[in-house]
Amino acid sequence: MAPSKLLTLFLSPALLVLLLRPAASQSPAAVVRGGYWFPESGFASSAINSKLFTHLFCAFAGVDPQTFRLTVPDANQPQFSTFTQTVQRQNPSVKTLLSIGGGNANLTTLAAMASQPGRRKAFIGSSISLARSYNFHGLDLDWEYPSDTTQMANFGALLAEWRAAVAEEAGSSGKPPLFLSAAVLYLSYYYSPSVPYPVQTISNSLDWINLMAYDFYGPWLPTMTAPPAALYNPGRRESGDNGVNSWIESQFPAEKIILGMPFFGWSWRLVDPENHELYSPANGKALAGDGSAGYDLINAFVAQNRGTKVFNSTVVSDYCYSGTTWIGYDDVQSVSTKVAYAKNRGLGGYFAWHVGADDNWTLSTTASQAWGA
Numbered sequence: 001m002a003p004s005k006l007l008t009l010f011l012s013p014a015l016l017v018l019l020l021r022p023a024a025s026q027s028p029a030a031v032v033r034g035g036y037w038f039p040e041s042g043f044a045s046s047a048i049n050s051k052l053f054t055h056l057f058c059a060f061a062g063v064d065p066q067t068f069r070l071t072v073p074d075a076n077q078p079q080f081s082t083f084t085q086t087v088q089r090q091n092p093s094v095k096t097l098l099s100i101g102g103g104n105a106n107l108t109t110l111a112a113m114a115s116q117p118g119r120r121k122a123f124i125g126s127s128i129s130l131a132r133s134y135n136f137h138g139l140d141l142d143w144e145y146p147s148d149t150t151q152m153a154n155f156g157a158l159l160a161e162w163r164a165a166v167a168e169e170a171g172s173s174g175k176p177p178l179f180l181s182a183a184v185l186y187l188s189y190y191y192s193p194s195v196p197y198p199v200q201t202i203s204n205s206l207d208w209i210n211l212m213a214y215d216f217y218g219p220w221l222p223t224m225t226a227p228p229a230a231l232y233n234p235g236r237r238e239s240g241d242n243g244v245n246s247w248i249e250s251q252f253p254a255e256k257i258i259l260g261m262p263f264f265g266w267s268w269r270l271v272d273p274e275n276h277e278l279y280s281p282a283n284g285k286a287l288a289g290d291g292s293a294g295y296d297l298i299n300a301f302v303a304q305n306r307g308t309k310v311f312n313s314t315v316v317s318d319y320c321y322s323g324t325t326w327i328g329y330d331d332v333q334s335v336s337t338k339v340a341y342a343k344n345r346g347l348g349g350y351f352a353w354h355v356g357a358d359d360n361w362t363l364s365t366t367a368s369q370a371w372g373a
């Protein structure tokens with residue numbers, strides 16, 4: 001090793017932090033208070049109160065179906081390329097990750113990219129170059145989801161090769177290695193234990209996983225209201241706690257699990273306005289579009305319609321209703337309870353989808369305060 005490199009290594013701030021921190025306490029840098037931002041939300045990245053976050057995810061970059069290289073749509077390049085600079089104005093220490101894929105990504109293209117070594121190499125190389133040229137601190141893959149054993153194996157191969165490439169790049173650039181994370185299903189397997197995630201490889205390769213502990217229910221299950229992001233759900237599989245347990249039982253380290261929370265809700269149309277509990281009869285969505293609404297709009301709906309808000313502490317979910325409109329979502333009590341849960345379980349932090357849906361930073365502030373110092 002060249003002397004200059006040794007010097008860099010010994011004087012690196014990361015190493016000093018490591019040496020100076022008290023052995024028993026968790027390094028604050030290891031906690032993720034995360035949030036996703038995406039341009040289609042209509043929320044300006046410059047308006048993000050980045051002091052409330054340690055990590056912000058800029059979503060989404062895509063994969064070119066021909067070359068398998070990372071792509072950012074032309075229209076998004078001005079915002080993506082300046083995202084880090086923009087959010088660091090209010091919080092110079094906030095870290096940024098470029099998020100890839102997402103709920104609307106082409107799953108055929110993602111699977112095809114991961115299926116061959118040459119394609120993975122093209123993707124990995126281009127992702128690292130783009131992250132560096134846009135000044136991101138890391139990369140986050142949201143493949144929702146690898147859905148059979150072959151795709152799971154290819155997902156594992158991709159992550160292992162990505163980690164090796166990121167380490168190599170850090171060695172040659174002298175910069176801190178890029179963070180690598182992935183958004184994963186709340187369960188450690190694709191709905192059936194016979195299709196497990198490659199848990200050991202994920203643990204070895206990623207800095208953390210973003211557990212998507214939401215979207216358990218929505219108006220795509222039209223016949224009854226339900227808690228879209230329940231933390232507990234007696235007698236049912238769909239809960240954040242079941243998800244966390246499944247990953248931990250698969251030997252995934254708790255401190256690399258980041259608990260996801262929705263800053264939005266899903267609506268249903270009640271069959272009977274007098275029957276407005278959880279699991280009441282419904283017939284489809286109540287709101288326009290896909291039937292979802294951000295927390296800010298939910299508050300506006302309740303104010304305008306003199307709606308009723310309810311927190312159910314058994315499942316840890318909020319809901320509100322007015323007339324035949326019923327919305328399941330996370331309000332202050334759900335968010336604070338979930339963050340306290342994450343901390344008590346020894347998880348690495350929490351993240352929100354998505355920051356632009358917060359209402360005057362109420363939920364982001366609640367979450368940050370619930371985690372504490």
Ligand SMILES: *[C@@H]1O[C@H](CO)[C@@H](O)[C@H](O)[C@H]1NC(C)=O
Nearest residue numbers: 065066106107108109110112
């Ligand atoms: C996904 O990409 C493949 C090529 O990789 C293409 O054939 C297919 O039409 C795309 N699907 C959608 C829904 O856009």
Ligand SMILES: *[C@@H]1O[C@H](CO)[C@@H](O)[C@H](O)[C@H]1NC(C)=O
Nearest residue numbers: 234277278279312313314315
């Ligand atoms: C909370 O929800 C559960 C599950 O639906 C239900 O059994 C319980 O009665 C609810 N609690 C309250 C106080 O309404």
Ligand SMILES: *[C@@H]1O[C@H](CO)[C@@H](O)[C@H](O)[C@H]1NC(C)=O
Nearest residue numbers: 049359360361362363365366
């Ligand atoms: C937004 O939050 C700040 C800080 O809590 C508060 O001072 C302000 O009044 C709030 N604004 C509105 C419109 O609620």
